[in-house]
Amino acid sequence: MMGLLTNLKDSISRVTDRLFATEEPKRIGIYGPPNAGKTTLANRIARDWTGDAIGPESHVPHETRRARRKEDVEIERNGKSVSIDIVDTPGVTTKVDYKEFLDHDMEKDDAIRRSREATEGVAEAMHWLREDVDGVIYVLDSSTDPFTQVNTMLIGIIESRELPVLIFANKTDLEDSDVQRVADAFPEHETVPLSALEGNNMDEVYDKIAEYFG
Amino acid sequence: MPETTRDSDGVQIDLISGSRMDGLRSMEKIRLILDGVRDGNIVILEEGLSPDEESKLIEVTMTEISPDDFSGIEIESYPRAETANQSFLDKLMGRESTKKLTVIGPANQIETLHKDEQLISALVSRK
Numbered sequence: 001m002m003g004l005l006t007n008l009k010d011s012i013s014r015v016t017d018r019l020f021a022t023e024e025p026k027r028i029g030i031y032g033p034p035n036a037g038k039t040t041l042a043n044r045i046a047r048d049w050t051g052d053a054i055g056p057e058s059h060v061p062h063e064t065r066r067a068r069r070k071e072d073v074e075i076e077r078n079g080k081s082v083s084i085d086i087v088d089t090p091g092v093t094t095k096v097d098y099k100e101f102l103d104h105d106m107e108k109d110d111a112i113r114r115s116r117e118a119t120e121g122v123a124e125a126m127h128w129l130r131e132d133v134d135g136v137i138y139v140l141d142s143s144t145d146p147f148t149q150v151n152t153m154l155i156g157i158i159e160s161r162e163l164p165v166l167i168f169a170n171k172t173d174l175e176d177s178d179v180q181r182v183a184d185a186f187p188e189h190e191t192v193p194l195s196a197l198e199g200n201n202m203d204e205v206y207d208k209i210a211e212y213f214g
Numbered sequence: 215m216p217e218t219t220r221d222s223d224g225v226q227i228d229l230i231s232g233s234r235m236d237g238l239r240s241m242e243k244i245r246l247i248l249d250g251v252r253d254g255n256i257v258i259l260e261e262g263l264s265p266d267e268e269s270k271l272i273e274v275t276m277t278e279i280s281p282d283d284f285s286g287i288e289i290e291s292y293p294r295a296e297t298a299n300q301s302f303l304d305k306l307m308g309r310e311s312t313k314k315l316t317v318i319g320p321a322n323q324i325e326t327l328h329k330d331e332q333l334i335s336a337l338v339s340r341k
Contacts (some may be wrong), residue, residue, distance in 0.1 A: 078247050094272055095286025095321035096279055112281045119276040126273040130266070147329065153268045160265035 005023030019206060025072055025083040026213045029133035031158075031161040033150050036139040037170040039068075041196035042088035045209075046070045048202065054088050060104045062118035064090045067128055077210035078175065084213055090121030092150055129157060135164040135213045142169035142193065143176035146185035155186060164212050167191045168205070173198045225256060225323070232261035232313065240267050246275050251287055251320050252278070254341055262291050262316040288324045290334045291316035294324050 030038045040065040053070045070086045095117050101111035107140075136158050140146055158165050166189070169182040173195040185193040192208050194201040228250050229316045235243055243263065248271075263271060263287045271289075277284050317324075317334060320341075327333040 054336060088334075092272065093286070094289055096276070097285040097321070098281050115279070115281065119279045123273045125277040126269050126276075132271055149326075149329075152291070153265070153272070157265040157269045 008175050025085045026134040027085045027087060027126075027132060028135045028137060028209075029087045029089055029128055029172050029211055030137045030139060031089055031129065031154060032091060032139035033141075033148065034093055035059070036091065036141045037196050038044045038091065038139045039064050040086055041137070041168065041170065041194075042068070042070070042086055044196045044199060044202065045075075045086060045205075046073060048206075049073050049075055054086065060092060060101070060115065062121065062207075064088060064094070065114070065117040065121035065187055066090070067121070067124050075205055075206055077214075080210070080214070082210045082214035084209070087128060087133060090118065091124035092125055092154055096122070096148065105153055120183075129154075130161070133163065137168055138181055138189075139168045139196075141171050142182050143171055143174040144180050146182045147199055151185070155189075161190075165189055166208055166212050168196075170196055172200060223340065224326055225340060226255045227258060229258045230260065232259075235259065235261060240270060242266075243267060244271050247271065247318055248274060248278065250289075251318055252284055253325060256317065256319040256324060256338055259316040259318070260313075262314040277341070282319070286321040287317045287318055288321050288326065288336075289316065290329055290336065292328050292331060292334070 030042050032038050039055050039057045043055070046052060046054050047084065050073055054070050055064055057063065068088045068160060070088075073084050073086055075082045075084065096115045098108075098111040098115035101114050102108065106114065136150075138155065138158070140151065156166070166185050167182060167209065169177075169179045169191050171177055172179060172193045179191065179193040190208065190212075191202055192201070194205050218307050230246070238246065244267065247257050247259075271287075275287050278284055288310060315334075319336075319338065323339050323341060325337045325339075326334065
């Protein structure tokens with residue numbers, strides 16, 4: 001009888017351990033317009049904490065045409081460990097014209113296939129944003145104008161879902177980079193400058209990720 | 215929308231009032247906008263869309279893009295400055311202050327020349 005009770009107690013505590021002790025990692029979506037450096041950032045974070053990358057980086061827009069995930073990325077900060085799932089999403093836009101890919105040395109068939117995949121990817125990214133992410137890292141190329149309709153709409157969508165969001169002013173290694181312009185565009189949110197490519201200011205990046213999504 | 219004979223040289227502009235949109239479901243609004251835009255019209259919404267509707271508009275637009283036929287939309291609205299200053303009561307009651315003039319057109323026919331918090335300037339061309 002006692003043995004049975006002990007067994008029962010053990011199995012109950014195992015279940016409660018699973019329910020309460022190990023918190024599910026937060027799913028953090030990396031969003032932004034095409035060519036902001038989302039995959040470069042996702043790869044930088046994944047390489048720094050897990051050793052492997054998430055996906056290929058490229059100067060051609062819409063290189064990422066499927067949301068790609070890296071699960072259980074453990075980020076250690078001030079003796080504490082934060083676990084997140086990273087979702088690298090395709091760049092969001094309201095238009096895709098296959099002819100633009102023809103400028104990147106692509107055959108027409110390839111360009112059409114790529115544009116079809118790109119549109120599917122954007123639709124998928126929007127779906128993830130409405131249903132499946134717990135927080136957002138919004139990545140912008142700080143050398144370009146942040147006052148675009150896509151940025152305004154996406155930040156509005158993120159705010160309406162009350163998701164925690166960090167604005168990353170990426171590409172600070174570029175001469176035209178203007179972090180203040182990004183900060184001015186989204187005054188209600190915290191802006192973190194970085195160069196994901198060069199690995200500049202990554203300490204602050206990880207501090208903020210732990211602070212916002214831990 | 216009532217059928218009219220269209221001058222093939224012109225560009226049709228549909229100005230849709232807030233009260234017309236109020237009576238519609240989200241998908242009906244999106245259909246109304248995209249059907250107009252795919253016909254080559256410029257659609258102007260007096261009161262714009264909610265963030266959720268904007269996200270669905272992007273998603274549905276993406277599923278309808280096809281080579282040499284429809285390359286997507288250009289959309290412009292004034293920045294939603296009110297959300298930050300929205301009162302706690304408004305948020306509690308789910309009253310979203312999203313009323314903002316919004317211009318939507320075919321990506322290959324409308325080009326935004328200038329945009330700031332008070333002015334949107336766009337160039338519209340025939341197909």
